[in-house]
Amino acid sequence: MPNTKRFICAAIFLACGTPALAENRQPVDLPAGGLGPAVIALGRQAGVSVGISDPELSALQVKRVRGNFGVKEALDRLLKGTGAAYMNVGGNGWRIIRRTSEARTARDHSRKGIALAAIEEVQPEIIVTASKKDTPLSKYPGSATMLSMAEMPIGSIGGSTATLTSRVAGMTSTHLGSGRNRLFIRGIADSSFNGPTQAVVGQYLGETRLNYNAPDPDLRLYDISSIEVLEGPQGTLYGAGSLGGILRLRPAEPQLDALQATASMSVALTAHGDPSADISATLNLPLIEGSLAVRAVGYGIRDGGYIDDTLRNRSDVNRTEIAGGRIAVRAEPGDGWTIDLGGTFQSIVSRDSQYADRNAPRLTRSSAIAEGSSNEYVLGQFIARKEWDSLVFTSATGIVGQDISETYDATPPTGFPTVFRQRSRISLISSENRLTQTLVDGSSWIVGTSLVRNRYRLNRRFGAASFAPTIAGVANGVDEATLFGEFTKAVTPRINVTAGGRLTYVRLSGAALDAPAAIIASVALLQGRRKEAEFLPSFSVTYVPDDSLTFFGKYQESFRPGGIVVRNDLIQRYQNDQVSSFELGLRFGGRHKTGMDGSLSMSRTRWRNIQADLIDATGLPATSNIGTGRIWSIDAVLGWRPIQGLRIEASGVFSDSRLTNPAPTLLLLRNGSSITPKPGVTVIDSNDLPNVARFNGRLSADYFASLPGGFELSLSSWVRYVGRSRLGIGPVLGVPQGNYLDTSLGLRLSRERYGFFLNATNLLDTIGNRFALGSPFTLPYIGQITPQRPRTIRVGMDARF
Incomplete structure (x- = not known):
């Protein structure tokens, strides 16, 4: 099951400690990737409890954070450029929130006497990793669809490629049956059959190519972090077989x-x-x-x-x-x-x-x-x-x-x-x-x-x-x-x-x-x-x-x-x-x-x-x-x-x-x-x-x-x-x-x-x-x-x- 489902409305890790310990500098090594796994690591390493309420936040992409930091400094570095913020909910409890909740949350917690940490004044920076050089979406020169599994319709976990075609309007396929279909993007479609011709859409699992002249293997969407669709052609970075684009x-x-x-x-x-x-x-x-x-x-x-x-x-x-x-x-x-x-x-x-x-x-x-x-x-x-x-x-x-x-x-x-x-x-x-x-x-x-x-x-x-x-x-x-x-x-x-x-x-x-x-x-x-x-x-x-x-x-x-x-x-x-x-x-x-x-x-x-x-x-x-x-x-x-x-x-x-x-x-x-x-x-x-x-x-x-x-x-x-x-x-x-x-x-x-x-x-x-x-x-x-x-x-x- 994808990471985004694992962190919905949960205190991700509970540990014993005192408020003073939370601010002590200590070795921290938080992985790059989804925000959810990163805060799990922070909770484990710093002995604090970190919660995420909105499932979309768990899928935000963050950079690696490594060094000797207190909890606040680690969260500052981790959330920089994501549009998310954090607040202390008492003792060793911390909560990840959205920037747009700042005014209301500040008023509420001011009345309750709970401190609110500094909040970034930027929006989430979506990264196009399929560009092969981690390009921010704002600077990517082309049509791209970037989805976390949290942004897919309910029931998409374990879905087929048909789940993707129902989510992305520009993606279609044939329907011979699972493992026999051909994918098309942006109207670049050739054949209804499976033969020696190369696919018009390049498919990848992470960094690795999935097919060449075979049909869509229809790998099921279990434990998938994110999905990227780049409309084609994508010949410079992906070469032959990317006429329609990249999945x-x-x-x-x-x-x-x-x-x-x-x-x-x-x-x-x-x-x-x-x-x-x-x-x-x-x-x-x-x-x-x-x-x-x-x-x-x-x-x-x-x-x-x-x-x-x-x-x-x-x-x-x-x-x-x-x-x-x-x-x-x-x-x-x-x-x-x-x-x-x-x-x-x-x-x-x-x-x-x-x-x-x-x-x-x-x-x-x-x-x-x-x-x-x-x-x-x-x-x-x-x-x-x-x-x-x-x-x-x-x-x-x-x-x-x-x-x-x-x-x-x-x-x-x-x-x-x-x-x-x-x-x-x-x-x-x-x-x-x-x-x-x-x-x-x-x-x-x-x-x-x-x-x-x-x-x-x-x-x-x-x-x-x-x-x-x-x-x-x-x-x-x-x-x-x-x-x-x-x-x-x-x-x-x-x-x-x-x-x-x-x-x-x-x-x-x-x-x-x-x-x-x-x-x-x-x-x-x-x-x-x-x-x-x-x-x-x-x-x-x-x-x-x-x-x-x-x-x-x-x-x-x-x-x-x-x-x-x-x-x-x-x-x-x-x-x-x-x-x-x-x-x-x-x-x-x-x-x-x-x-x-x-x-x-x-x-x-x-x-x-x-x-x-x-x-x-x-x-x-x-x-x-x-x-x-x-x-x-x-x-x-x-x-x-x-x-x-x-x-x-x-x-x-x-x-x-x-x-x-x-x-x-x-x-x-x-x-x-x-x-x-x-x-x-x-x-x-x-x-x-x-x-x-x-x-x-x-x-x-x-x-x-x-x-x-x-x-x-x-x-x-x-x-x-x-x-x-x-x-x-x-x-x-x-x-x-x-x-x-x-x-x-x-x-x-x-x-x-x-x-x-x-x-x-x-x-x-x-x-x-x-x-x-x-x-x-x-x-x-x-x-x-x-x-x-x-x-x-x-x-x-x-x-x-």
């Missing part, structure tokens, strides 16, 4: 001086379906106090099914079971070094697919075979960090193994049961080493190197359900070597100019698998090995006329390497694609300040040699370059905090995407004209890019209050609209999807170590159509939809020890 999950870090344990469980009832349940546990164990600690989390989830198969006479076929966990070891041997070693594992097994027949009775379909899937994901990571005052060295290495199996019903309307099976095996090794420094005048720089080695193998079977023979598959290999750098110059205290570039050398290789000798020979002639070199420049400007307003503009590029694919029983090559984008925007106000805050950005993106999936003559999905397109996007967020504890937020994304110059293999029909295409040419009747809704919007309200008896109450509610889009390119895939409403309402009541919550989703119990695909083989004969999970009520509790 970074920051796990809670091992605490070197605090024994912690948490547990959670919940059950859920779904209308028209089976019940669901989940359970998790987290343990933080110092091995050598102040120098070595281990942190582990484990979880198990069962998502009950709600789709009935009328042909096979089975109910609730789409049950999914998930088991996973993480372990992290942190060592601080001294002299500014921090060493992290970690491992992640997750297994997803889906008994059947998530789709229903478009024109069948509610939540039903008719299929000849079960369309199950599985995703086995393993990650190992090593991170070393060294600090010399403002100079920081970071080395991060990750090794990923992923094994994905999928089954599709390919039975023709009047034929025998037919099956298509594919198995994707991916191995990824990534290593990055970088140096960063922030100078006295506010200027900063970063320089680094990156190495990536990715291997992808796709094996396929197609035929009778009783015995499906192998058909041609492919193996793609990518090796990348990169040098990147970025320099930010503080022209004035209010104006920053940033320039950077990334030089990448890529070596590609490909081979046919399980194919006839003639096809294998053609691959050797066609593909062999290829080499590419790409330079990705960037330039940006930020202007901060005052502390509550920022203007920014930027230019960025990114790309994806090419590869080979099987299409029409032949091995064909697809080329790399490139994205370039201009963005202008502004931010104003502060999220933790009473009043208004928000952001607005507008971007224009040019996308050359777009890699996307079509349906070939045999009914199989195959990757091809479909031409050049452009995307106009407007992203807006408006928040209002009329009183402390209540926040109302509206956000929306408008995207206008067009395929402006179709490839020679595509023929775009206009004004309802008709024509007989030449062999090998695909006819399309719309130039909208796939999976891009013209408008997505979200409205939410969150409330927090302290109640008598030490209870804390949280309420959250949201409604989200997903606009209409198309499944893909071509006559088979050009079907509509989207155009639905989703809703949620949550309540949480906590006291000291325990918390209870109630959450309801899809309050209107609507069907919707999240994704118009289940099987590409039966799609031409039977319309398909992926309905929303029906109305679901979830009840749970959590505890910390």
Whole structure:
């Protein structure tokens, strides 16, 4: 369970002592990261009690505090720049409060004779750690969403990537099922299928890359400290595969001086379906106090099914079971070094697919075979960090193994049961080493190197359900070597100019698998090995006329390497694609300040040699370059905090995407004209890019209050609209999807170590159509939809020890 949940309305640590001892100078070493773990460490080391009332404060990011300090001086240093304050509540008791409560609190405690400590006159400084040089959000030149788990809707703990897409209006995904989806940001969307193409959104767990050309691994949100979404492209700092942007999950870090344990469980009832349940546990164990600690989390989830198969006479076929966990070891041997070693594992097994027949009775379909899937994901990571005052060295290495199996019903309307099976095996090794420094005048720089080695193998079977023979598959290999750098110059205290570039050398290789000798020979002639070199420049400007307003503009590029694919029983090559984008925007106000805050950005993106999936003559999905397109996007967020504890937020994304110059293999029909295409040419009747809704919007309200008896109450509610889009390119895939409403309402009541919550989703119990695909083989004969999970009520509790 995330750190932010552990500190809600609790005295974090109680110890014996006298008021005089609280002011004695003593060794203090408070960790960087969330405020919650830092005050736990302070309470333990200084022998005092420190309480936090508002859960959002626990997630504020603080810098490390080390030295000989009294409690007041330690709190001064710890809270500097956060917008939080502290007050003495008598004896060894201290309480963290918000700056905006200063006047009222001062009056109240003046009457009670309780001293109020000095309060910082600044707002919380949100840090964009995904910028790789800890850039304050006020100076970050681009659109960024920074969230702690306390700012996520109630019931988000342990949620899937769908939880993130419901929270961030600019993020969408496909909905094949957990562990099979592709993520999209800012309307940069390519394919509905999982194949050899690289993802358009880079995903990271802390410093480590999670995937390359695999689908979203859907790591569950247990023991996560914060979430960052940077809109793309992000080529300079992240390289290939960051066309749409970056999603970074920051796990809670091992605490070197605090024994912690948490547990959670919940059950859920779904209308028209089976019940669901989940359970998790987290343990933080110092091995050598102040120098070595281990942190582990484990979880198990069962998502009950709600789709009935009328042909096979089975109910609730789409049950999914998930088991996973993480372990992290942190060592601080001294002299500014921090060493992290970690491992992640997750297994997803889906008994059947998530789709229903478009024109069948509610939540039903008719299929000849079960369309199950599985995703086995393993990650190992090593991170070393060294600090010399403002100079920081970071080395991060990750090794990923992923094994994905999928089954599709390919039975023709009047034929025998037919099956298509594919198995994707991916191995990824990534290593990055970088140096960063922030100078006295506010200027900063970063320089680094990156190495990536990715291997992808796709094996396929197609035929009778009783015995499906192998058909041609492919193996793609990518090796990348990169040098990147970025320099930010503080022209004035209010104006920053940033320039950077990334030089990448890529070596590609490909081979046919399980194919006839003639096809294998053609691959050797066609593909062999290829080499590419790409330079990705960037330039940006930020202007901060005052502390509550920022203007920014930027230019960025990114790309994806090419590869080979099987299409029409032949091995064909697809080329790399490139994205370039201009963005202008502004931010104003502060999220933790009473009043208004928000952001607005507008971007224009040019996308050359777009890699996307079509349906070939045999009914199989195959990757091809479909031409050049452009995307106009407007992203807006408006928040209002009329009183402390209540926040109302509206956000929306408008995207206008067009395929402006179709490839020679595509023929775009206009004004309802008709024509007989030449062999090998695909006819399309719309130039909208796939999976891009013209408008997505979200409205939410969150409330927090302290109640008598030490209870804390949280309420959250949201409604989200997903606009209409198309499944893909071509006559088979050009079907509509989207155009639905989703809703949620949550309540949480906590006291000291325990918390209870109630959450309801899809309050209107609507069907919707999240994704118009289940099987590409039966799609031409039977319309398909992926309905929303029906109305679901979830009840749970959590505890910390």
